Amino acid sequence: MTIHDDHPFADAADDPVRRLRGRLGGAVTLWTAAGSRPAGLTVTSLMVAAGDPASVLALLDPDSDFADTLTSTGTAVVQLLSWRHRELAEQFAGLFPAPGGAFAQAAFDDTDWGPRLASAPTWAGVRLTDAREVGWSSLVTCTLEHVVVGEDDDPLLHRRGRFARG
Numbered sequence: 091m092t093i094h095d096d097h098p099f100a101d102a103a104d105d106p107v108r109r110l111r112g113r114l115g116g117a118v119t120l121w122t123a124a125g126s127r128p129a130g131l132t133v134t135s136l137m138v139a140a141g142d143p144a145s146v147l148a149l150l151d152p153d154s155d156f157a158d159t160l161t162s163t164g165t166a167v168v169q170l171l172s173w174r175h176r177e178l179a180e181q182f183a184g185l186f187p188a189p190g191g192a193f194a195q196a197a198f199d200d201t202d203w204g205p206r207l208a209s210a211p212t213w214a215g216v217r218l219t220d221a222r223e224v225g226w227s228s229l230v231t232c233t234l235e236h237v238v239v240g241e242d243d244d245p246l247l248h249r250r251g252r253f254a255r256g
Contacts, residue, residue, distance in 0.1 A: 111135070115249030117256070118179050121148070123159040123166040123204040128193050130205075131156035132183040134248045135227070136168075144234040146216055149227035157221075157228055164218045165203040166232065169210035171246040176253045178207075179246060203236070211240025 115134075122130040136148035146168060150157045160166050171179055180186035181195055188195055198205035203215030216232035223229075245256030 112250045115247060115254075118171045118175075118246040118248050118253070120169050120171055120175070120179065120182055120207060120210070121150075121156060121160070121166050122169070122198070122206070123156060123163050124200075125159035125163050128198075128205050129155040129159035130182045130192060132171075132179045133168075138234070144237075145219070145231055146214065146234055147229065147231050149224065150230055152223065152226075152228040157230075160218055160230065161221060163204070166216050166218070167201055167204045167206045167213055168216055168232075169207045169213035170242070171207075171210065173244040173246050173253075173255050175207070175209070176246055179253070201236075211238075212242060213238050 116136070117134065119133050119136060120130055121133050122128060131150060131154050133148050133150065136146060139145045139147060148168075150160070156166075175196075177186060178192070178196055181188035181192045193205065197208040199208050200206075201215055203217075206213055214234050215236035217235055218230060218232050220231040221228055242256075247254040247256050
């Protein structure tokens, strides 16, 4: 065994775009959809656009089960995660073990837009209006059809590859 003083997962090629994105940071959300079987994905690259109708835009992994399910069903639930949800965020990102699947790790309620994390006080039901490839991601635009804004006591944030408390 050899011990190195560099980061074991550091990319050998310096990627300034990835480093810039990591410094922007943002709130951690969980996107879920129902389909033939439920799918979900942890997402931090998103923004809300006010208007009539209001929309949420997000960058998704185009190879994810969630992207396929969103495209097929046309609806999803977007929920803001709290600090206590950080392990669940890792499980839906596919970075942490989830025995029985990620949906078995927490309670979810059925909604008209898909499964909603029961312990997430802020969430939205959305309808897909557009999806297109942008860079290595799929840029989705969804209309906000239903919004519930709850307490935001301990938000989960992500910056420079790490979770942080808000």
